Amino acid sequence: xxxxxxxxxxxxxxxxxxxxxxxxxxxxxxxxxxxxxxxxxxxxxxxxxxxxxxxxxxxxxxxxxxxxxxxxxxxxxxxxxxxxxxxxxxxxxxxxxxxxxxxxxxxxxxxxxxxxxxxxxxxxxxxxxxxxxxxxxxxxxxxxxxxxxxxxxxxxxxxxxxxxxxxxxxxxxxxxxxxxxxxxxxxxxxxxxxxxxxxxxxxxxxxxxxxxxxxxxxxxxxxxxxxxxxxxxxxxxxxxxxxxxxxxxxxxxxxxxxxxxxxxxxxxxxxxxxxxxxxxxxxxxxxxxxxxxxxxxxxxxxxxxxxxxxxxxxxxxxxxxxxxxxxxxxxxxxxxxxxxxxxxxxxxxxxxxxxxxxxxxxxxxxxxxxxxxxxxxxxxxxxxxxxxxxxxxxxxxxxxxxxxxxxxxxxxxxxxxxxxxxxxxxxxxxxxxxxxxxxxxxxxxxxxxxxxxxxxxxxxxxxxxxxxxxxxxxxxxxxxxxxxxxxxxxxxxxxxxxxxxxxxxxxxxxxxxxxxxxxxxxxxxxxxxxxxxxxxxxxxxxxxxxxxxxxxxxxxxxxxxxxxxxxxxxxxxxxxxxxxxxxxxxxxxxxxxxxxxxxxxxxxxxxxxxxxxxxxxxxxxxxxxxxxxxxxxxxxxxxxxxxxxxxxxxxxxxxxxxxxxxxxxxxxxxxxxxxxxxxxxxxxxxxxxxxxxxx
Numbered sequence: 252x253x254x255x256x257x258x259x260x261x262x263x264x265x266x267x268x269x270x271x272x273x274x275x276x277x278x279x280x281x282x283x284x285x286x287x288x289x290x291x292x293x294x295x296x297x298x299x300x301x302x303x304x305x306x307x308x309x310x311x312x313x314x315x316x317x318x319x320x321x322x323x324x325x326x327x328x329x330x331x332x333x334x335x336x337x338x339x340x341x342x343x344x345x346x347x348x349x350x351x352x353x354x355x356x357x358x359x360x361x362x363x364x365x366x367x368x369x370x371x372x373x374x375x376x377x378x379x380x381x382x383x384x385x386x387x388x389x390x391x392x393x394x395x396x397x398x399x400x401x402x403x404x405x406x407x408x409x410x411x412x413x414x415x416x417x418x419x420x421x422x423x424x425x426x427x428x429x430x431x432x433x434x435x436x437x438x439x440x441x442x443x444x445x446x447x448x449x450x451x452x453x454x455x456x457x458x459x460x461x462x463x464x465x466x467x468x469x470x471x472x473x474x475x476x477x478x479x480x481x482x483x484x485x486x487x488x489x490x491x492x493x494x495x496x497x498x499x500x501x502x503x504x505x506x507x508x509x510x511x512x513x514x515x516x517x518x519x520x521x522x523x524x525x526x527x528x529x530x531x532x533x534x535x536x537x538x539x540x541x542x543x544x545x546x547x548x549x550x551x552x553x554x555x556x557x558x559x560x561x562x563x564x565x566x567x568x569x570x571x572x573x574x575x576x577x578x579x580x581x582x583x584x585x586x587x588x589x590x591x592x593x594x595x596x597x598x599x600x601x602x603x604x605x606x607x608x609x610x611x612x613x614x615x616x617x618x619x620x621x622x623x624x625x626x627x628x629x630x631x632x633x634x635x636x637x638x639x640x641x642x643x644x645x646x647x648x649x650x651x652x653x654x655x656x657x658x659x660x661x662x663x664x665x666x667x668x669x670x671x672x673x674x675x676x677x678x679x680x681x682x683x684x685x686x687x688x689x690x691x692x693x694x695x696x697x698x699x700x701x702x703x704x705x706x707x708x709x710x711x712x713x714x715x716x717x718x719x720x721x722x723x724x725x726x727x728x729x730x731x732x733x734x735x736x737x738x739x740x741x742x743x744x745x746x747x748x749x750x751x752x753x754x755x756x757x758x759x760x761x762x763x764x765x766x767x768x769x770x771x772x773x774x775x776x777x778x779x780x781x782x783x784x785x786x787x788x789x790x791x792x793x794x795x796x797x798x799x800x801x802x803x804x805x806x807x808x809x810x811x812x813x814x815x816x817x818x819x820x821x822x823x824x825x826x827x828x829x830x831x832x833x834x835x836x837x838x839x840x841x842x843x844x845x846x847x848x849x850x851x852x853x854x855x856x857x858x859x860x861x862x863x864x865x866x867x868x869x870x871x872x873x874x875x876x877x878x879x880x881x882x883x884x885x886x887x888x889x890x891x892x893x894x895x896x897x898x899x900x901x902x903x904x905x906x907x908x909x910x911x912x913x914x915x916x917x918x919x920x921x922x923x924x925x926x927x928x929x930x931x932x933x934x935x936x937x938x939x940x941x942x943x944x945x946x
Contacts, residue, residue: 257284257423258283258424262420267415275408288452291478292456293401295458298395298399300314303338303339303340303341307377312367313367314394315365316366317343318360318362319361322334322358324355331348331350334347357386363386363388365393366382367382368380368383396460397459398459400414400456400457418456425452432931435448435481435928439917439920440477443477443913446474448477451478452478455475455478458472475901479901479903481936482902483910483911484914484921485936487695487914487915488918491695497543497696498543500542500673501541501542501674502540503567503673504538504570505569507535507539507566512565515594519558519594522707524706534700535566538566538647543675544676546697546698547679547697549683549699549700549702550702550703551682551684551871552682552833552835552836553709553836556702559680560680565598568598572647573642573644573647574627574646575628576591576649576651577635578652582785583651585786588630601625603626603629603630605635607634617629618640623643645675648678650679652680683829683876685876686877686879688911695915708842710844712846713844714846715848715849716849716864719852725850728848729799730768733799737814738795738815741819741821742804743822744825757802758775761773772796772797776788776802788800792815804830816839817845817847818834818837818838820847820849821850823849824855828866828875828878828879828882832866832872835866
């Protein structure tokens with residue numbers, strides 16, 4: 252009897268797949284026949300034609316066929332068997348390191364041998380080392396009708412076993428009409444000239460030989476693009492579903508108290524920019540609704556996102572609700588705490604600080620103040636969202652540098668603060684400019700605001716790229732700089748020595764600079780120091796008790812020292828452009844000229860030169876982020892390779908980002924015209940990793 256949904260059957264229905272093989276396949280995330288179908292090849296081999304020996308070039312991976320001329324066993328060095336084969340055009344040496352006496356006896360002169368492998372230079376001209384080989388009676392027996400797929404494997408599973416299993420799965424699933432549903436509507440496929448699901452899978456598992464292996468590998472094949480498109484669409488739909496589910500909740504509606512707002516603004520030592528005013532108005536409009544706000548505020552380093560978050564907090568406070576602001580590091584949380592304490596000093600609202608370091612009675616008192624509502628604003632690290640923390644009336648959650656927390660954590664936070672059937676508004680901030688294409692996918696559950704204007708008086712930072720051979724000259728420049736009553740940063744990209752990367756350790760650099768600059772007061776801060784130690788050093792730097800701060804990238808986000816206008820970054824070639832731009836943003840905060848020196852280790856690769864040149868030429872974080880995406884790929888740009896980020900089965904954001912433009916419109920079309928396809932698409936691609944919206 253034919254199974255009604257063959258693609259849902261377990262892999263054990265296949266011949267040759269017992270419990271042991273099934274356990275191995277499970278390691279690859281393969282449980283059902285459908286999982287097998289979507290386990291795509293990494294690359295392809297071309298065994299559909301035999302290449303004449305005279306046409307071979309080093310670096311080729313190919314199929315050859317020839318008669319054995321002689322076989323010889325070589326004992327010197329590493330024992331090996333050399334076999335010379337020849338066709339009508341020339342001869343080739345074939346070398347085996349792992350062989351048995353029986354194998355070497357099979358390779359007697361006159362035997363017709365087919366070999367598939369890599370061509371390289373050997374002692375006597377070109378050779379093939381340890382190829383796959385076959386003794387045949389005619390060359391036609393070697394040829395395959397399609398390109399040969401090479402699949403990702405796990406220990407104990409061979410290519411041939413996996414190829415057999417996938418071949419069977421294809422036959423079972425594609426034999427009967429509608430055995431595997433194509434959830435993309437025909438009009439959408441036609442619009443993008445994509446093949447049907449069945450045709451795409453057939454092509455990718457068995458590409459016809461007229462497609463060269465290189466074309467298939469490039470990812471430009473419509474069959475592959477169609478599946479990538481579907482995977483992107485599923486992730487986008489999952490986030491949209493989460494947004495819609497969240498928007499169905501009720502949230503507190505905040506009233507606008509103009510008098511309180513003007514009093515707050517009058518107490519600030521600066522004027523808001525037009526961009527800050529525009530983004531604040533967007534937040535106000537969201538918070539007047541009875542559905543929860545989900546808004547991401549992007550703004551370059553120094554664009555003034557924090558004060559926008561403070562204005563949003565004022566809205567909540569004036570409506571009788573609490574605010575929680577979460578930052579990824581204690582250093583950044585402490586800075587927000589100081590700013591908020593200063594800005595809210597005149598308003599009568601208390602601000603508390605909560606991190607994992609807070610212990611004992613102080614912690615207990617803070618938790619009680621949040622529970623009974625005697626505290627209005629709490630600022631801290633992810634400790635804010637532990638089970639022991641309960642809020643009286645949480646109305647607004649502000650998350651800074653959210654990309655460090657990941658998609659799943661963002662969604663989990665929405666559960667917090669739910670009470671009386673209401674969910675808090677959420678405001679998310681990032682100083683990492685996210686390329687538009689990435690934002691479409693990573694943040695499709697959020698409304699996005701951009702602060703695209705720097706406060707008046709902020710001057711662009713002059714950036715120079717200098718070889719580390721000129722290090723002494725740079726150190727001399729620091730002495731001259733400090734003599735003018737200015738301060739500087741020296742950034743090392745590693746704390747501990749690493750022989751592989753040969754990076755200077757921060758401790759050693761600080762000790763060396765103390766010696767080289769006896770008249771300069773040197774401070775040191777790195778990620779392994781206790782929070783109190785770090786804070787003491789940063790405070791000393793801020794209050795000008797220290798002239799030169801040697802630091803690791805812990806200062807990437809954080810403290811504002813307007814008098815520090817010079818930054819030296821060692822080994823900048825090791826960091827991403829967006830991270831370098833973030834670091835550089837620590838200077839240029841006063842109204843005087845500021846400089847950033849990128850002290851690279853020579854020789855610099857071509858790509859390294861190209862990347863540092865981009866930083867030298869541009870001060871625009873969004874331009875830099877787009878270039879970074881092109882050069883390094885999205886995982887690096889987002890500053891993450893973390894579990895919270897989206898995990899793709901087939902899509903590769905570096906290769907396939909051109910498809911992202913098409914996804915929002917396609918998702919809207921599916922929502923309107925084909926809502927029944929939404930859950931099956933999410934299930935197919937995201938499946939057992941639980942629906943994003945429920946995390």
